Amino acid sequence: MILADSAANAWIERAPTRTPEIFVTVDVVILALRDDDLQVLLVKRKLPPFEGKWAIPGGALRVDESLEEGALRTLREKTGVTNVHLEQLYTFGALDRDPRGRTITIAYYALVPAPLAVQAGQGTTDAQWQSVYALPEMAFDHEEIVKYALKRLRYKLEYTAVGFRLLPETFTLSQLQRAYETILGVKLDKRNFRRRILQARVLEETGEYRLGEGRPARLYRYRADAVAEIKARRLFP
Amino acid sequence: MILADSAANAWIERAPTRTPEIFVTVDVVILALRDDDLQVLLVKRKLPPFEGKWAIPGGALRVDESLEEGALRTLREKTGVTNVHLEQLYTFGALDRDPRGRTITIAYYALVPAPLAVQAGQGTTDAQWQSVYALPEMAFDHEEIVKYALKRLRYKLEYTAVGFRLLPETFTLSQLQRAYETILGVKLDKRNFRRRILQARVLEETGEYRLGEGRPARLYRYRADAVAEIKARRLFP
DNA sequence: TCAAAAGTGTTTGTGGTACACCCATGG
DNA sequence: CCATGGGTGTACCACAAACACTTTTGA
Numbered sequence: 107m108i109l110a111d112s113a114a115n116a117w118i119e120r121a122p123t124r125t126p127e128i129f130v131t132v133d134v135v136i137l138a139l140r141d142d143d144l145q146v147l148l149v150k151r152k153l154p155p156f157e158g159k160w161a162i163p164g165g166a167l168r169v170d171e172s173l174e175e176g177a178l179r180t181l182r183e184k185t186g187v188t189n190v191h192l193e194q195l196y197t198f199g200a201l202d203r204d205p206r207g208r209t210i211t212i213a214y215y216a217l218v219p220a221p222l223a224v225q226a227g228q229g230t231t232d233a234q235w236q237s238v239y240a241l242p243e244m245a246f247d248h249e250e251i252v253k254y255a256l257k258r259l260r261y262k263l264e265y266t267a268v269g270f271r272l273l274p275e276t277f278t279l280s281q282l283q284r285a286y287e288t289i290l291g292v293k294l295d296k297r298n299f300r301r302r303i304l305q306a307r308v309l310e311e312t313g314e315y316r317l318g319e320g321r322p323a324r325l326y327r328y329r330a331d332a333v334a335e336i337k338a339r340r341l342f343p
Numbered sequence: 344m345i346l347a348d349s350a351a352n353a354w355i356e357r358a359p360t361r362t363p364e365i366f367v368t369v370d371v372v373i374l375a376l377r378d379d380d381l382q383v384l385l386v387k388r389k390l391p392p393f394e395g396k397w398a399i400p401g402g403a404l405r406v407d408e409s410l411e412e413g414a415l416r417t418l419r420e421k422t423g424v425t426n427v428h429l430e431q432l433y434t435f436g437a438l439d440r441d442p443r444g445r446t447i448t449i450a451y452y453a454l455v456p457a458p459l460a461v462q463a464g465q466g467t468t469d470a471q472w473q474s475v476y477a478l479p480e481m482a483f484d485h486e487e488i489v490k491y492a493l494k495r496l497r498y499k500l501e502y503t504a505v506g507f508r509l510l511p512e513t514f515t516l517s518q519l520q521r522a523y524e525t526i527l528g529v530k531l532d533k534r535n536f537r538r539r540i541l542q543a544r545v546l547e548e549t550g551e552y553r554l555g556e557g558r559p560a561r562l563y564r565y566r567a568d569a570v571a572e573i574k575a576r577r578l579f580p
Numbered sequence: 581t582c583a584a585a586a587g588t589g590t591t592t593g594t595g596g597t598a599c600a601c602c603c604a605t606g607g
Numbered sequence: 608c609c610a611t612g613g614g615t616g617t618a619c620c621a622c623a624a625a626c627a628c629t630t631t632t633g634a
Contacts, residue, residue: 127406128404130365172438201407212447295626297589298625318633320584320631321632533614556611557604557610559604
């Protein structure tokens with residue numbers, strides 16, 4: 107509080123014309139694969155506006171945290187994880203997006219590995235993973251934000267190796283292919299997929315095998331030293 | 344700190360009961376081609392902080408305008424034009440980016456056709472086009488913003504038809520090729536360039552010719568009905 | 581021995597790249 | 608007739624796409 111007040115006062119002393127009248131929030135589209143479905147973590151609002159509607163997690167940006175720190179804090183509060191792919195998505199600032207007053211939100215999206223417990227936080231009555239392909243009625247402009255995140259993820263998948271971030275640390279090529287298929291919404295040819303993903307040199311064998319119903323499958327991991335951007339060509343059409 | 348925390352959390356659930364403490368600005372990287380050089384419009388600051396340093400135009404977001412309207416207003420004030428390519432770039436929010444207090448800026452970039460007069464506005468003593476390849480010492484984090492805009496423009500040029508927006512309404516293929524070469528910083532093969540840009544079907548002949556030193560050159564214009572995204576393949580490697 | 585999933589090569593087509601000369605005009 | 612920039616085609620190579628069967632394990 108002391109810190110906040112002194113920062114605010116500094117503005118009034120030295121900033122010429124006006125005091126701030128615009129609220130700033132950070133919201134995060136948290137995505138994960140569950141049951142061969144791409145899902146987003148949604149929270150149910152306890153209070154108006156949009157009471158009882160679903161929203162993506164987020165909240166007011168604190169004066170003493172950067173944008174990314176704000177997004178990471180939201181992520182930590184909801185999922186407990188921090189070592190994930192986190193990327194600024196877009197800033198939404200329509201005049202009427204929050205009935206309480208002028209508010210802009212810097213939206214981020216995060217890709218988290220599949221199996222994750224989630225916690226409802228304060229101000230919310232529930233927290234659930236829900237399919238991005240069947241979104242419920244949502245608060246504010248959050249449906250637009252989720253759809254934009256999906257568009258961006260699909261786009262990014264075509265020319266980067268970001269898909270691994272949705273899988274556990276080690277995974278099989280079939281798992282990875284199913285991830286791509288789930289996100290892109292298309293079937294991919296197994297042989298072409300394997301050839302290209304291996305040619306991209308972003309994976310390495312662990313030497314382990316995953317036993318299951320059929321023939322055991324080689325386990326791979328993401329190469330930490332791999333360049334994330336597949337420079338040569340887009341991975342998939 | 345605890346007080347500050349609960350106060351910050353409170354407002355997202357309830358009506359905003361306290362004054363925001365974060366300032367919001369919109370800044371615009373305005374780009375144009377001049378003399379086979381890619382240039383950015385910079386203004387010289389009249390007042391501290393960074394008095395006398397160059398900055399990209401922008402200012403406080405007004406409470407009654409959307410983000411894009413704010414960017415358009417800046418653009419209009421500086422160049423008088425509005426019918427240009429304008430796109431949100433990124434939101435910068437480092438804690439120390441403005442010594443006067445916590446400020447985030449939503450950065451846009453604009454592509455304007457080459458020949459444009461510019462006006463110094465209030466709070467500035469000068470406005471000049473300067474090469475993006477030889478930037479002066481700049482205020483705030485504006486150098487980072489300009490460099491990011493260049494990166495994005497190059498990237499975008501590879502898979503969209505956005506290059507036309509830096510040329511006058513009608514132009515020759517050689518002009519267009521020089522634009523691409525100036526922005527990408529590479530030489531392109533004339534025959535391959537022409538074949539690909541024409542195959543992309545985003546241009547149409549005007550039927551006119553531009554007379555000059557050598558053989559007259561066909562004039563083209565951008566097809567208004569063309570899809571901006573070159574879906575099939577990236578235009579250039 | 582069967583079910584289930586993993587794993588593997590070849591052919592064909594398309595798009596990318598490299599490359600050099602003639603054309604139309606003005607001075 | 609010369610200087611200046613405009614305009615054109617082809618051959619080769621690399622990557623993308625289509626396509627079906629064998630292998631390995633557990634039940």
